[in-house]
Amino acid sequence: MQVDFYHLTQLPLERALPQIADKVLASGGRLLIVAAEAGQRSKLDQLLWTWSAESFLPHGEAGGLDDARQPVLIAGTPEAANGARNIALVDGVWREEALGFDRAFHFFDEERIGEARAAWKGLAEREGVTRNYWKQNDNGRWEKAA
Template sequence: MQVDFYHLGHAPIAAVLPRIAERVTGSGARLLVVADDPDMLERLDRELWDYAADAFLPHGRAGQGGEAHQPVLLSTTLDPLNAARNVALVDGRWRAEALDYDRSFHFFDDDSIEAARAAWRSLNDVEGLERRFWRQDEDGRWTRVA
Protein backbone atom coordinates (compact mmCIF):
# COMPACT_ATOMS: atom_id res chain seq x y z
CA MET A 1 0.00 0.00 0.00
CA GLN A 2 1.28 3.42 -0.94
CA VAL A 3 -0.01 6.86 0.03
CA ASP A 4 1.25 9.92 -1.83
CA PHE A 5 0.62 13.31 -0.24
CA TYR A 6 0.64 16.14 -2.81
CA HIS A 7 0.91 19.70 -1.53
CA LEU A 8 -0.65 21.86 -4.23
CA GLY A 9 1.27 25.08 -4.28
CA HIS A 10 1.41 26.58 -7.74
CA ALA A 11 -1.25 24.73 -9.71
CA PRO A 12 -4.82 23.85 -8.79
CA ILE A 13 -6.07 20.28 -8.59
CA ALA A 14 -7.77 20.72 -11.98
CA ALA A 15 -4.34 21.15 -13.58
CA VAL A 16 -2.68 18.31 -11.66
CA LEU A 17 -5.33 15.58 -11.65
CA PRO A 18 -5.33 14.90 -15.43
CA ARG A 19 -1.61 14.05 -15.39
CA ILE A 20 -2.01 11.67 -12.45
CA ALA A 21 -5.08 10.08 -14.08
CA GLU A 22 -3.14 9.64 -17.34
CA ARG A 23 -0.34 7.87 -15.50
CA VAL A 24 -2.69 5.57 -13.62
CA THR A 25 -4.82 4.65 -16.64
CA GLY A 26 -1.73 4.40 -18.85
CA SER A 27 -0.56 1.53 -16.65
CA GLY A 28 -3.89 -0.25 -17.24
CA ALA A 29 -5.25 0.59 -13.78
CA ARG A 30 -8.37 2.50 -12.79
CA LEU A 31 -8.79 5.57 -10.61
CA LEU A 32 -11.54 6.69 -8.27
CA VAL A 33 -11.58 10.47 -7.68
CA VAL A 34 -13.31 11.52 -4.45
CA ALA A 35 -14.54 14.88 -3.16
CA ASP A 36 -17.42 15.77 -0.85
CA ASP A 37 -18.48 18.70 -3.01
CA PRO A 38 -20.50 17.74 -6.13
CA ASP A 39 -19.72 21.16 -7.65
CA MET A 40 -16.00 20.44 -7.38
CA LEU A 41 -16.54 17.10 -9.13
CA GLU A 42 -18.49 18.84 -11.87
CA ARG A 43 -15.61 21.29 -12.43
CA LEU A 44 -13.12 18.41 -12.51
CA ASP A 45 -15.36 16.53 -14.93
CA ARG A 46 -15.21 19.47 -17.35
CA GLU A 47 -11.46 19.84 -16.86
CA LEU A 48 -10.83 16.17 -17.62
CA TRP A 49 -12.62 16.65 -20.96
CA ASP A 50 -10.85 19.89 -21.84
CA TYR A 51 -7.38 19.76 -20.24
CA ALA A 52 -5.51 19.13 -23.52
CA ALA A 53 -6.49 19.50 -27.17
CA ASP A 54 -4.51 16.41 -28.19
CA ALA A 55 -5.54 14.06 -25.36
CA PHE A 56 -8.60 12.13 -24.32
CA LEU A 57 -9.13 10.77 -20.84
CA PRO A 58 -12.27 8.62 -20.61
CA HIS A 59 -14.11 9.14 -17.34
CA GLY A 60 -17.54 9.44 -15.79
CA ARG A 61 -19.43 10.48 -12.68
CA ALA A 62 -20.99 8.16 -10.14
CA GLY A 63 -24.75 8.18 -10.44
CA GLN A 64 -24.80 8.81 -14.19
CA GLY A 65 -24.66 5.18 -15.28
CA GLY A 66 -21.92 3.03 -16.74
CA GLU A 67 -19.74 3.37 -13.65
CA ALA A 68 -18.27 -0.13 -13.99
CA HIS A 69 -16.82 0.77 -17.40
CA GLN A 70 -15.10 4.01 -16.41
CA PRO A 71 -11.29 4.03 -16.16
CA VAL A 72 -11.66 7.22 -14.07
CA LEU A 73 -14.74 7.68 -11.91
CA LEU A 74 -15.59 10.86 -10.00
CA SER A 75 -17.61 10.29 -6.84
CA THR A 76 -18.57 11.68 -3.45
CA THR A 77 -17.98 8.27 -1.84
CA LEU A 78 -15.14 5.78 -1.63
CA ASP A 79 -17.24 3.05 -3.21
CA PRO A 80 -15.14 1.80 -6.18
CA LEU A 81 -18.00 1.22 -8.61
CA ASN A 82 -15.39 1.09 -11.39
CA ALA A 83 -13.29 -1.55 -9.53
CA ALA A 84 -10.50 1.00 -9.01
CA ARG A 85 -7.56 0.05 -6.82
CA ASN A 86 -6.26 3.65 -6.88
CA VAL A 87 -8.02 6.56 -5.22
CA ALA A 88 -7.43 10.31 -5.43
CA LEU A 89 -8.74 12.40 -2.54
CA VAL A 90 -8.94 15.80 -4.19
CA ASP A 91 -10.70 18.00 -1.65
CA GLY A 92 -7.99 18.20 1.00
CA ARG A 93 -9.77 15.81 3.36
CA TRP A 94 -8.07 12.55 4.33
CA ARG A 95 -10.28 9.48 4.69
CA ALA A 96 -8.98 6.39 6.46
CA GLU A 97 -10.89 4.19 3.98
CA ALA A 98 -8.30 5.22 1.39
CA LEU A 99 -6.04 2.62 3.01
CA ASP A 100 -8.28 -0.06 1.48
CA TYR A 101 -6.79 0.81 -1.94
CA ASP A 102 -3.43 -0.22 -3.38
CA ARG A 103 -2.45 3.40 -3.88
CA SER A 104 -3.92 6.62 -2.58
CA PHE A 105 -3.24 10.16 -3.72
CA HIS A 106 -4.06 12.80 -1.11
CA PHE A 107 -4.13 16.31 -2.59
CA PHE A 108 -4.23 19.33 -0.31
CA ASP A 109 -3.44 23.04 -0.41
CA ASP A 110 -2.28 25.61 2.12
CA ASP A 111 -5.77 25.80 3.63
CA SER A 112 -5.73 22.12 4.54
CA ILE A 113 -2.04 21.60 5.31
CA GLU A 114 -2.52 21.12 9.05
CA ALA A 115 -5.08 18.38 8.45
CA ALA A 116 -2.69 16.75 5.95
CA ARG A 117 0.12 16.82 8.53
CA ALA A 118 -2.20 15.18 11.06
CA ALA A 119 -3.11 12.52 8.49
CA TRP A 120 0.59 11.93 7.76
CA ARG A 121 1.30 11.43 11.48
CA SER A 122 -1.71 9.13 11.89
CA LEU A 123 -0.15 6.76 9.36
CA ASN A 124 3.18 6.44 11.22
CA ASP A 125 2.51 2.95 12.54
CA VAL A 126 0.56 1.43 9.66
CA GLU A 127 2.37 -1.78 8.77
CA GLY A 128 3.26 -2.28 5.11
CA LEU A 129 2.54 1.34 4.19
CA GLU A 130 4.87 3.44 2.08
CA ARG A 131 4.27 7.19 2.43
CA ARG A 132 5.59 9.87 0.12
CA PHE A 133 5.25 13.62 0.43
CA TRP A 134 5.48 15.76 -2.70
CA ARG A 135 5.71 19.54 -2.97
CA GLN A 136 5.30 21.62 -6.09
CA ASP A 137 7.96 24.22 -6.93
CA GLU A 138 7.49 27.58 -8.68
CA ASP A 139 7.88 25.91 -12.08
CA GLY A 140 5.17 23.35 -11.34
CA ARG A 141 7.59 20.45 -10.92
CA TRP A 142 7.09 17.97 -8.11
CA THR A 143 9.84 17.32 -5.60
CA ARG A 144 9.73 14.48 -3.12
CA VAL A 145 10.42 15.92 0.34
CA ALA A 146 9.68 12.88 2.50
Protein backbone atom coordinates (compact mmCIF):
# COMPACT_ATOMS: atom_id res chain seq x y z
CA MET A 1 0.00 0.00 0.00
CA GLN A 2 1.41 3.36 -1.02
CA VAL A 3 0.59 6.69 0.64
CA ASP A 4 1.61 9.84 -1.22
CA PHE A 5 1.54 13.05 0.83
CA TYR A 6 1.07 16.11 -1.38
CA HIS A 7 2.00 19.37 0.33
CA LEU A 8 0.22 22.19 -1.50
CA THR A 9 2.55 25.19 -1.32
CA GLN A 10 2.29 26.87 -4.73
CA LEU A 11 -0.66 25.52 -6.69
CA PRO A 12 -4.08 25.03 -5.11
CA LEU A 13 -5.85 21.69 -4.88
CA GLU A 14 -8.00 22.71 -7.85
CA ARG A 15 -4.93 22.58 -10.10
CA ALA A 16 -3.23 19.56 -8.54
CA LEU A 17 -6.12 17.11 -8.08
CA PRO A 18 -7.26 16.89 -11.72
CA GLN A 19 -3.72 16.01 -12.81
CA ILE A 20 -3.58 13.11 -10.34
CA ALA A 21 -7.10 11.96 -11.25
CA ASP A 22 -6.22 12.04 -14.94
CA LYS A 23 -3.14 9.87 -14.34
CA VAL A 24 -5.14 7.35 -12.30
CA LEU A 25 -7.72 7.04 -15.07
CA ALA A 26 -5.05 6.84 -17.79
CA SER A 27 -3.54 3.85 -15.96
CA GLY A 28 -6.93 2.08 -16.00
CA GLY A 29 -7.68 2.74 -12.34
CA ARG A 30 -10.62 4.25 -10.51
CA LEU A 31 -10.47 7.00 -7.91
CA LEU A 32 -12.48 7.87 -4.83
CA ILE A 33 -12.18 11.55 -3.82
CA VAL A 34 -13.08 12.22 -0.19
CA ALA A 35 -14.01 15.59 1.32
CA ALA A 36 -16.14 15.94 4.43
CA GLU A 37 -17.82 19.23 3.49
CA ALA A 38 -20.65 19.16 0.96
CA GLY A 39 -19.61 22.58 -0.36
CA GLN A 40 -16.13 21.35 -1.23
CA ARG A 41 -17.55 18.26 -2.91
CA SER A 42 -19.84 20.42 -5.03
CA LYS A 43 -16.93 22.64 -6.09
CA LEU A 44 -14.87 19.58 -7.01
CA ASP A 45 -17.77 18.24 -9.06
CA GLN A 46 -17.81 21.44 -11.13
CA LEU A 47 -14.02 21.51 -11.34
CA LEU A 48 -13.73 18.03 -12.84
CA TRP A 49 -16.14 18.98 -15.64
CA THR A 50 -14.18 22.09 -16.60
CA TRP A 51 -10.56 21.56 -15.53
CA SER A 52 -9.23 21.35 -19.09
CA ALA A 53 -10.39 23.03 -22.28
CA GLU A 54 -9.64 19.80 -24.18
CA SER A 55 -11.38 17.31 -21.93
CA PHE A 56 -13.18 16.53 -18.69
CA LEU A 57 -12.86 13.83 -16.07
CA PRO A 58 -15.85 11.46 -16.02
CA HIS A 59 -17.17 11.38 -12.48
CA GLY A 60 -20.14 11.62 -10.18
CA GLU A 61 -21.05 12.52 -6.63
CA ALA A 62 -21.78 9.63 -4.27
CA GLY A 63 -25.41 8.85 -3.62
CA GLY A 64 -26.52 8.54 -7.22
CA LEU A 65 -27.94 5.53 -8.99
CA ASP A 66 -24.76 4.99 -11.02
CA ASP A 67 -22.12 5.19 -8.27
CA ALA A 68 -20.71 1.79 -9.21
CA ARG A 69 -20.13 2.91 -12.81
CA GLN A 70 -18.24 6.11 -12.00
CA PRO A 71 -14.50 6.06 -12.76
CA VAL A 72 -14.12 8.94 -10.29
CA LEU A 73 -16.50 9.22 -7.36
CA ILE A 74 -16.65 12.21 -5.01
CA ALA A 75 -17.83 11.25 -1.52
CA GLY A 76 -17.98 12.43 2.06
CA THR A 77 -16.69 9.14 3.46
CA PRO A 78 -14.01 6.66 2.36
CA GLU A 79 -16.48 4.09 1.03
CA ALA A 80 -15.69 3.21 -2.59
CA ALA A 81 -19.07 2.46 -4.12
CA ASN A 82 -17.29 2.59 -7.49
CA GLY A 83 -14.80 -0.13 -6.56
CA ALA A 84 -11.87 2.30 -6.58
CA ARG A 85 -8.50 1.07 -5.33
CA ASN A 86 -7.13 4.65 -5.25
CA ILE A 87 -8.29 7.28 -2.77
CA ALA A 88 -7.63 11.01 -2.67
CA LEU A 89 -8.13 12.69 0.69
CA VAL A 90 -8.56 16.30 -0.37
CA ASP A 91 -9.68 18.12 2.77
CA GLY A 92 -6.39 17.73 4.63
CA VAL A 93 -7.79 15.10 7.00
CA TRP A 94 -6.07 11.71 7.17
CA ARG A 95 -8.43 8.75 7.48
CA GLU A 96 -7.25 5.30 8.57
CA GLU A 97 -9.71 3.72 6.13
CA ALA A 98 -7.39 4.89 3.35
CA LEU A 99 -5.09 2.02 4.27
CA GLY A 100 -7.66 -0.36 2.80
CA PHE A 101 -6.88 0.96 -0.70
CA ASP A 102 -3.88 0.19 -2.90
CA ARG A 103 -2.83 3.84 -3.07
CA ALA A 104 -3.76 6.96 -1.13
CA PHE A 105 -3.15 10.56 -2.14
CA HIS A 106 -3.24 12.83 0.91
CA PHE A 107 -3.45 16.51 -0.05
CA PHE A 108 -2.83 19.17 2.60
CA ASP A 109 -1.87 22.82 2.87
CA GLU A 110 -0.15 24.90 5.55
CA GLU A 111 -3.29 24.94 7.72
CA ARG A 112 -3.17 21.13 8.02
CA ILE A 113 0.58 20.56 8.10
CA GLY A 114 0.58 19.51 11.77
CA GLU A 115 -2.02 16.84 11.12
CA ALA A 116 -0.14 15.65 8.04
CA ARG A 117 3.08 15.32 10.05
CA ALA A 118 1.26 13.27 12.68
CA ALA A 119 -0.15 10.98 9.97
CA TRP A 120 3.31 10.66 8.36
CA LYS A 121 4.87 9.64 11.68
CA GLY A 122 1.98 7.32 12.50
CA LEU A 123 2.49 5.43 9.24
CA ALA A 124 6.27 5.06 9.69
CA GLU A 125 6.08 1.73 11.47
CA ARG A 126 3.06 0.32 9.63
CA GLU A 127 3.94 -2.91 7.88
CA GLY A 128 3.36 -2.89 4.15
CA VAL A 129 3.01 0.90 3.90
CA THR A 130 5.31 2.88 1.61
CA ARG A 131 5.27 6.65 2.20
CA ASN A 132 6.24 9.41 -0.22
CA TYR A 133 6.28 13.12 0.49
CA TRP A 134 5.80 15.44 -2.48
CA LYS A 135 6.33 19.17 -2.29
CA GLN A 136 5.81 21.83 -4.93
CA ASN A 137 8.80 23.83 -6.09
CA ASP A 138 8.63 27.54 -6.95
CA ASN A 139 7.23 26.68 -10.39
CA GLY A 140 4.50 24.49 -8.92
CA ARG A 141 6.06 21.22 -10.12
CA TRP A 142 6.08 18.25 -7.75
CA GLU A 143 9.39 17.16 -6.28
CA LYS A 144 9.85 14.14 -4.08
CA ALA A 145 11.15 15.39 -0.72
CA ALA A 146 11.04 12.13 1.26
